[in-house]
Amino acid sequence: MAPSPTMKLWLVYLQLSDGKLEVSVKKSEKGNTGRKREANGPTQAQLQKVKDSKGLYTFYQKLKVSHPKHIEWRRKLGGMLMREFGKKETQNEGYILADFPEHFRLYEHCRVAKSDGTESSTGKGRHSNSDRRDCYLYGHPAGRKKRYRSPAEFFPHLYWLCTDGSGDHENCSCKICCPDEMIDTANKIISSKRMGANMAGPGGGRPNESGQSGIQQSMSATSGAGPRESENSGQLEKKPLPNASADRKPSNASASSKNPAVRVPSQTQIKARNDTQPSAPAQPLVKNEAAPISSNSHASVPKSSVVLPAPQAPAAVPPALLTPTPLAAPRNYEQAVDAQCNKFLYRPGEIVWFNRGSAWGLAVITMRSLFKDQRHQDRPEYTVQPLSHPFAHPPALSIAQEDKLRPWLAWSAPDPTHQTLANKGLTYDMVDWRAVLQRLYGPGDAEVDGSIFAAKMIDSTYTPFERTSARTTVSDTQYNGVYCGGEKLWHGEAIRLRTGSGKDIMIVHHIVEKSSQTPKGAMSSEMFVIGDIYSFQTVNYNPKQPMPGNSFLPVRVQEDLNYRNRITIAHKSQISFWKLVQSQARLGLGEVKGRWYESRILLPILKGQADFAQSLSKGEIADVGTMLNGRGDATHSANKLGIKKNDRLEAFGASLPQGTVIGARRAVAAQPLGFPMDPAISTPNMVMDIDRPSEQTSNDTDMSEFVDVNQMEENDYGQGYLGQLGNGGQF
Numbered sequence: 001m002a003p004s005p006t007m008k009l010w011l012v013y014l015q016l017s018d019g020k021l022e023v024s025v026k027k028s029e030k031g032n033t034g035r036k037r038e039a040n041g042p043t044q045a046q047l048q049k050v051k052d053s054k055g056l057y058t059f060y061q062k063l064k065v066s067h068p069k070h071i072e073w074r075r076k077l078g079g080m081l082m083r084e085f086g087k088k089e090t091q092n093e094g095y096i097l098a099d100f101p102e103h104f105r106l107y108e109h110c111r112v113a114k115s116d117g118t119e120s121s122t123g124k125g126r127h128s129n130s131d132r133r134d135c136y137l138y139g140h141p142a143g144r145k146k147r148y149r150s151p152a153e154f155f156p157h158l159y160w161l162c163t164d165g166s167g168d169h170e171n172c173s174c175k176i177c178c179p180d181e182m183i184d185t186a187n188k189i190i191s192s193k194r195m196g197a198n199m200a201g202p203g204g205g206r207p208n209e210s211g212q213s214g215i216q217q218s219m220s221a222t223s224g225a226g227p228r229e230s231e232n233s234g235q236l237e238k239k240p241l242p243n244a245s246a247d248r249k250p251s252n253a254s255a256s257s258k259n260p261a262v263r264v265p266s267q268t269q270i271k272a273r274n275d276t277q278p279s280a281p282a283q284p285l286v287k288n289e290a291a292p293i294s295s296n297s298h299a300s301v302p303k304s305s306v307v308l309p310a311p312q313a314p315a316a317v318p319p320a321l322l323t324p325t326p327l328a329a330p331r332n333y334e335q336a337v338d339a340q341c342n343k344f345l346y347r348p349g350e351i352v353w354f355n356r357g358s359a360w361g362l363a364v365i366t367m368r369s370l371f372k373d374q375r376h377q378d379r380p381e382y383t384v385q386p387l388s389h390p391f392a393h394p395p396a397l398s399i400a401q402e403d404k405l406r407p408w409l410a411w412s413a414p415d416p417t418h419q420t421l422a423n424k425g426l427t428y429d430m431v432d433w434r435a436v437l438q439r440l441y442g443p444g445d446a447e448v449d450g451s452i453f454a455a456k457m458i459d460s461t462y463t464p465f466e467r468t469s470a471r472t473t474v475s476d477t478q479y480n481g482v483y484c485g486g487e488k489l490w491h492g493e494a495i496r497l498r499t500g501s502g503k504d505i506m507i508v509h510h511i512v513e514k515s516s517q518t519p520k521g522a523m524s525s526e527m528f529v530i531g532d533i534y535s536f537q538t539v540n541y542n543p544k545q546p547m548p549g550n551s552f553l554p555v556r557v558q559e560d561l562n563y564r565n566r567i568t569i570a571h572k573s574q575i576s577f578w579k580l581v582q583s584q585a586r587l588g589l590g591e592v593k594g595r596w597y598e599s600r601i602l603l604p605i606l607k608g609q610a611d612f613a614q615s616l617s618k619g620e621i622a623d624v625g626t627m628l629n630g631r632g633d634a635t636h637s638a639n640k641l642g643i644k645k646n647d648r649l650e651a652f653g654a655s656l657p658q659g660t661v662i663g664a665r666r667a668v669a670a671q672p673l674g675f676p677m678d679p680a681i682s683t684p685n686m687v688m689d690i691d692r693p694s695e696q697t698s699n700d701t702d703m704s705e706f707v708d709v710n711q712m713e714e715n716d717y718g719q720g721y722l723g724q725l726g727n728g729g730q731f
Contacts (some may be wrong), residue, residue, distance in 0.1 A: 009094040012078045015581070016161050018169075019103030019139035021502065041138040042107055056111050056131075063106045065099060069135050070106050074099070076151040077158055084159065101161060102501055102535070104139030141169075146176045322580045324552035325509050325532050327492050331466070331480050334663075335490050341559050344368055344380050345601060348663040349648045351408035351455055351486035354384050354399060360406075362387045362413075362451040364652065366396065366662050389433040389450030390654035403605050408455065408486035409594050409629040410606060416452055417444035428453035428653060454655030456634050459485040460642045461651040462527060462589055464513055479511045482527065483648055485631035487595045494557050494596035495529070496625045498639060499587065503536040503623050505578070505596050506585065507553065527589035527641060534578040536623065538568075541575040553578060560598040564621050571619020590639040593630035599623055 023040050042060035049059040063070045078095035086095075100106065111132040137148040140157070148154035157174035169177045330336035337343050346352055346365050353360050363384035370378045381400040388394060399405060415422040418441045421431060431453060436446045466480035481490045489495055494505045510530035518524055532552070550558065561576065568574045602624045604612040615621060632638035645651040648662055 009075065009078070009096040010082075011098045012081060012095050013098050014101050014158075014161070016165075017101035017103060017139075017501075018141055018161065018167065019101050019501075020141045021103050021139075023141060023143045025143060038144070040103075040140075040144050041105060042144070056113055058109075058111050060107045060109050063108055063135070067106075069108065071096070073106060073135065073137070073151050077155060080151070080155050081158065081162065085162070100137065101139070101158070104137055106135055106137050109134045109136060140176050142176055148174075148176075322583045324550070324580050325507070325583060326552060327507070327554065328509070330490075330492065331468070335480065335492075338490060339493065339554060339556065341556050341598075343370070343378070345402050345597070346380075346382060346405060346407070347488040349483055349488050351387075351458060352382075352384065353406035353408065353411060354386075354397070355404040360411075362408075362455045363397070364656065364662065366660065371400070385656055385660060386447075387451035387454040387652075387655045388447045389431075389436070391433060391437065392447065393657040394447070406605070407595070407597065407602070407628065408459070409631070409633075410602075410627075412629060413452055413455055413634045416449040418442055418449055419444075421449060421453075426453070428457040428655065450655060454652065455486065457653065457655075458651050459631060459634050460637055460640075461485065461645045462642050463645045463648055463651060464511060464527065465648075475515050477513045477515070479513065482511050482589070483645075483651065484589060484592055484594065485642070487631070489592075489595060493554055496593040496596050496628070496630070497533070497587065498591045498593050498630060500533065500581075501535060502626055504533055504581070505536075505557075505625075506531040506533050506587065506592075507557075509584070525644065528586055529589065529592060530584060530586050532580060533582040533585045535581045536576060537579045538574050538576040541569050541573045550578065556598060557596070560600050563600045567616055567621050568619055571617075588639075588641065590632070590641050593625075594628065597624055597628070599625075 020040050022037050024035050025038050027034050027036050041062075046060045049057045052058055065071075074097040075094075078097045081097075082093075082095045086093075113131060134149070137154055138144060140146045140148070148157070153175060157172055157177065160172035160174070160177070164171045172178060330339055334348075338347060346368070348365050348368060350365050352363055352365060354363050363386045365382055366385050367383040369381050371381055373379045379400065380402060381398060382405065383396055383398050384405075385396045386394040418436060420441045421436070421444075428450070431449075432440075433446065433450070435441060436444075436449065461483070462485070463483040464477075464479040465482065468478045468480055479491070481488065483489075489508065489511075491508055491511055494507055497504050497506055506529065508529050508531040510528075512528045512530060513525050514528065515523060515525045534553070553561075557578065561578065565575050568576065599621055603615075603622065606624065606627060607615070630638055632640055632642070649656070649660065652660075
């Protein structure tokens with residue numbers, strides 16, 4: 001029966017999603033075989049209101065969660081899910097998805113006579129120039145051209161998300177993951193196998209008590225689990241066995257279906273959750289014109305779909321609650337300082353972009369300290385050593401303004417000024433720098449190119465430091481931190497990930513190096529980070545519920561979240577929180593994009609104070625992590641572990657002058673009790689040791705986008721500038 005306009009619906013929460021906001025596609029330019037990123041939704045041209053030859057305005061618009069069609073889709077999908085997973089006594093109740101899976105968005109394609117989108121009264125029939133509105137669900141990782149046209153078309157994919165924990169799209173039966181031509185082949189294979197099974201006699205496809213084959217009964221959006229009792233006849237209605245692809249990869253659908261990635265909270269669970277974190281409140285369904293869904297008129301799955309096997313008695317069993325891992329105390333003074341808010345944004349040993357007046361250069365942070373400003377507040381001061389070629393090095397500089405610095409991953413490194421070097425695919429150690437200085441490679445700036453090659457070389461390295469006594473196995477060694485490319489990561493802090501939604505973070509609880517011996521007797525090692533993964537969630541603000549808080553998150557993450565919530569609550573009545581999605585996850589170091597930075601601190605630096613203030617006035621504060629590159633992007637080696645270096649200075653090779661010290665700490669506040677001084681940051685014992693690192697091919701963006709090439713005259717470009725500051729310093 002259809003829900004009444006005042007009927008309250010149970011909210012169904014989805015825990016898994018494969019949705020993508022952006023996808024990588026081939027470039028369409030002739031002769032260009034590279035790839036580019038594009039939005040996984042209607043194009044900007046499609047979002048514009050354009051009048052066609054028939055005088056109608058055609059455009060796409062994103063539907064809000066309160067739109068009747070948005071509600072209709074979610075209600076139908078919630079009902080289909082609960083017919084599959086719900087208990088028999090609850091299947092007649094009303095259900096609705098709290099939202100689509102993450103990054104799936106519903107758009108309406110409008111073809112209307114009025115530019116404001118209101119209905120027209122000039123339509124004369126189905127094939128006339130009357131208004132038309134069709135909904136499409138975007139978000140499938142196959143790209144914007146692969147979209148769903150109805151809830152029934154999307155349901156097989158939703159069912160796969162809730163039952164198959166492997167993430168293998170070949171196990172999904174929707175029309176996008178399993179096109180028609182694959183199904184036709186599968187049907188022929190299954191038909192031939194059934195024919196052979198019928199001829200085989202006992203043991204070869206013996207019918208079960210319900211008259212079906214011994215193959216496990218399947219579940220579709222129309223039939224529920226197994227045979228369903230017909231309301232008209234009162235007899236068991238035997239459903240035909242849906243076809244299943246014979247060449248699918250094995251999945252854990254059967255196991256995970258018993259504990260699907262979907263949960264329907266009880267009243268007790270809802271109350272308990274409201275006491276700890278915000279959630280979208282259950283609302284009465286608004287009246288709409290959707291056709292009612294009854295037990296006899298279920299929305300059907302397309303005939304071309306192949307549905308997954310399901311258990312014979314599925315039930316909506318709430319999954320085990322995830323338990324966050326407590327934070328460990330800092331092990332040394334520097335780590336404790338980096339865990340505090342409003343102290344230092346950058347760390348010794350990190351690569352940064354630094355402002356040299358009219359241009360930007362690349363350097364390493366060698367020292368840092370705090371000083372008192374005129375208002376007696378602590379302000380950071382950094383000593384930076386510019387990177388260069390092996391035969392000349394600029395002097396170190398002192399910078400007392402953090403807006404004069406940028407993280408290494410804030411911008412993309414350009415191609416070298418010597419075009420011949422860019423075309424050869426060389427690395428820092430492969431370049432004949434004497435020949436470059438003698439201008440045998442043509443015009444350009446050796447110091448600029450030295451810094452570019454050096455930064456890319458360092459980006460491909462990693463160096464674990466401060467070994468701890470904790471061990472997971474005999475072959476595992478744990479560390480308190482690791483230099484990951486151009487950044488320094490600590491145990492117990494947040495990092496950005498390549499996996500997940502793009503906004504997910506991990507709180508690192510273990511940094512592990514696993515050693516093993518190859519068949520030839522050589523030793524090899526792998527680096528892992530183990531920690532809790534959190535996803536950024538936003539819901540409508542309910543003043544009756546407490547502000548979200550989580551003592552298991554680092555203080556800097558909590559403070560940044562509180563700041564962002566104050567902005568969004570005041571302007572949009574929305575509140576955000578970090579939702580724990582995986583506890584004690586294990587990821588390779590290549591899956592780490594880099595450090596996590598506070599949006600409230602780094603956004604004004606990257607966007608400029610004026611633009612940042614304008615965004616705040618609208619209640620908009622973006623996640624700064626989505627604006628940053630990832631480790632390995634500069635050398636096209638993302639997801640790779642990289643080259644291990646024994647200490648940080650070894651990673652810089654000859655790009656720093658001999659005698660350089662990294663991490664010598666100048667006097668700051670008195671050392672607090674309980675934090676032993678770290679020798680790596682208190683004793684100037686890390687003296688420069690020139691060593692040639694391994695080869696690593698690099699290639700990046702066009703130098704003309706970064707450097708004023710007109711300045712590269714024969715004797716007029718020796719200042720070591722990396723380029724003119726343009727576009728507000730954003731690249």
